[in-house]
Amino acid sequence: MANANHWKNWAENVESRPKNIFFPSSESELQQIIHQATQQQQKIRVMGSGHSFTALGETDSVMIFLNNLAGLVNVDKSKKQATVWAGTTINALGKLLAPHQLAMANMGDIDVQSIAGATSTGTHGTGINFGGISTQIVSFRLLTANGEILTCNAEENAHIFAGGRVSLGCLGIITQITLQLVDAFKLKYVAEKADFETTLANLETYKQNNRNFEFYWFPHTDTVQLKFNNETSEPIKDNAVSRYINQNIMENTVFSLICGAGKMFKNSYKRISKIIAWGVSKEERINQSWAIFASPRKVKFREMEYNIPAEHFPAVIREVKAYLEKENMPIFFPLECRWVQADDIWLSPAFGRDSAYIAFHVYKGIDCEPYFKAMEAICNRYEGRPHWGKMHTRRAADLEKLYPKWADFQQLRQELDPQGLFLNPYLENIMGAKSAALV
């Protein structure tokens, strides 16, 4: 949310009062903003839809939104590629690509992020044959601190391409992104209830035999909700009424009421979790991929998500379960478990390893610190790397040990932005960088 120099992120845990907020409509306008900010010793944060939980958007200087730099630039049907303005939301993208019979191969579970915001934090979906969304980037245009516009891909500025696909907005402003797409496809979505240990016993089969597999585990219960997506040529079957009931009433309105009760009656967390688990029903829908991947999220929460090497997943989730039970931790919000393929993007949490992600959520207004701290300690013992858009306490000294290309990224950042124009105090801590004496 941004108005009259006041910005809040979606989770409402980060707020800023920037001196100036800009909505440029062209690259040349962006160049002028950079020039002016540099002259006035201001710093710049360029933001997408504000769906990150960390202080990436904290600034009292200049904030830029690319809402007016959105839409298709061009489509290359023969290569199945499209170039889009960086401010395009993933939701808009699905609709823009549909007439060209093209689609993104994979997506996360919401679609309101801007494509540049989603990729800059390493946003991912699930599926062992798919990397995070940034791996779909084949080229991007980067406007740097000195006003230059660079085309970055495997041939041109290849080192910036390697580092810049997950870069938290601290290398410069991405203005356009070219994505590798696939032919439009339909997905059959099936959700069903299962038992925790049976799920772990069948894990490899579920991961191998389904295009996209994930599960939610309901704390203090042995219940999980399995979710499978598979390509289909069957006709669309996505009843608007039952979808409304499932997505808006069960997953949002009723869920919100139950969470509210959980917040009010603190000792009822086990019962609340059981009620949520009990509410899981068998669900089946068929629709275009982009209409299946994403759902509305109206219940506000805080989230931490950790990437761990895929082989450690069973040990980590068992340890998490045992810890919550032993410590009677008052958690009732389901944990989400997903998988992605290894990639080669320097700051991608999946760099060099097939990965599992475990996401920990806390309903708004409930203190998340003891839970996140305990879960982070477990993940850290298994080479955990935090999701860049979600809460964590890791700083440069920890992160440099987790990322083999950390030093290369820092050198690139220094090369492209020696004055730290695109840093804020949070990023200075994360990057271990001090910006020049700007505002």
Ligand SMILES: Cc1cc2nc3c(=O)[nH]c(=O)nc-3n(C[C@H](O)[C@H](O)[C@H](O)COP(=O)(O)OP(=O)(O)OC[C@H]3O[C@@H](n4cnc5c(N)ncnc54)[C@H](O)[C@@H]3O)c2cc1C
């Ligand atoms: C309800 C909810 C559901 C979510 N589901 C998922 C999920 O399924 N999978 C997952 O992995 N994550 C998920 N996330 C996290 C989310 O995808 C990331 O935090 C993502 O970054 C948000 O995109 P945004 O457009 O809101 O970016 P913002 O939060 O606005 O910005 C994120 C970063 O991108 C940078 N950036 C934005 N635009 C540009 C640009 N043009 N040039 C350079 N840098 C730029 C910003 O500087 C900032 O550092 C979820 C978050 C929420 C709140």
